[in-house]
Amino acid sequence: MSAVFQVQNLKKSFGGLAVTQDVSISMAPGDRVALIGSNGAGKTTFVNLVTGHLQPDSGKVTLGGGDVTSLGPTKRVQQGLVRSFQVTRLFADMTPQEHVALAVLQRTGRARRILGNFHAMPDVMAEVGELLHTLGIDHIATRKVSEIAYGQQRLLEIALALALKPKVLLLDEPAAGVPQSDTPRIEAALAGLPADLAVLMIEHDMDLVFRFAKRVVVLAAGAIIFDGSPQDVTKDARVREAYLGNYANDRSAA
Numbered sequence: 001m002s003a004v005f006q007v008q009n010l011k012k013s014f015g016g017l018a019v020t021q022d023v024s025i026s027m028a029p030g031d032r033v034a035l036i037g038s039n040g041a042g043k044t045t046f047v048n049l050v051t052g053h054l055q056p057d058s059g060k061v062t063l064g065g066g067d068v069t070s071l072g073p074t075k076r077v078q079q080g081l082v083r084s085f086q087v088t089r090l091f092a093d094m095t096p097q098e099h100v101a102l103a104v105l106q107r108t109g110r111a112r113r114i115l116g117n118f119h120a121m122p123d124v125m126a127e128v129g130e131l132l133h134t135l136g137i138d139h140i141a142t143r144k145v146s147e148i149a150y151g152q153q154r155l156l157e158i159a160l161a162l163a164l165k166p167k168v169l170l171l172d173e174p175a176a177g178v179p180q181s182d183t184p185r186i187e188a189a190l191a192g193l194p195a196d197l198a199v200l201m202i203e204h205d206m207d208l209v210f211r212f213a214k215r216v217v218v219l220a221a222g223a224i225i226f227d228g229s230p231q232d233v234t235k236d237a238r239v240r241e242a243y244l245g246n247y248a249n250d251r252s253a254a
């Protein structure tokens, strides 16, 4: 299938430090890719280059075949490249329903009529209901964010990203900070993401990576050292040395 998202030969240095070194990744609709790497490997910088929060020194980012390298974050979102919102950007006094309604209104160019009467807009209410249902948080739709569990807030982040109808979704550690007892809910939500959406997930939890990803990309010192199947990643000598170490040994012993 042809690529919906491509990064070609991306480079970025901070002073003398090359943080992104000739990185190329291509994703097709429906891809489920995990980006892993140790602390300081360059994952956050890579995501910021992709979203437009940072400009590369050289290289190209294309979305649906169009070059978006010189576009800022807002334009990239409008074209379908969406990063999940962060819990820190949720409003404590607003409900999940209001958050998602606002995102839908924004996407459909009706944000000026903010919240006032979205209850009277059947299309908005239907979409909000469906999204909250997809993420398994419809039962807390009208509670304040300050009253819902952290794991539910993280699911709301994903609902907000989906409300923008992305073609490519970047998920930044969706299970980080979520109690172990709630991670199955996050995994179920991830399993229910739209089949044609390309998803790139940055994640440290290797169990989640192996359950979610069909492909794993490993960054080390700003460069891609592996891009392949989850089965092969644990066998790769460079990956074991740079990152997986004990995890790979445990899995092969199991």
Ligand SMILES: Nc1ncnc2c1ncn2[C@@H]1O[C@H](COP(=O)(O)OP(=O)(O)OP(=O)(O)O)[C@@H](O)[C@H]1O
Pocket: 014, 017, 019, 037, 038, 039, 040, 041, 042, 043, 044, 045, 046
């Ligand atoms: N604005 C900046 N100025 C200078 N150096 C930076 C800047 N941003 C990141 N770096 C450096 O670039 C390297 C990669 O950082 P980055 O945050 O991208 O890694 P990471 O893989 O996301 O790490 P973590 O998992 O800890 O978030 C680090 O050595 C970091 O100190």
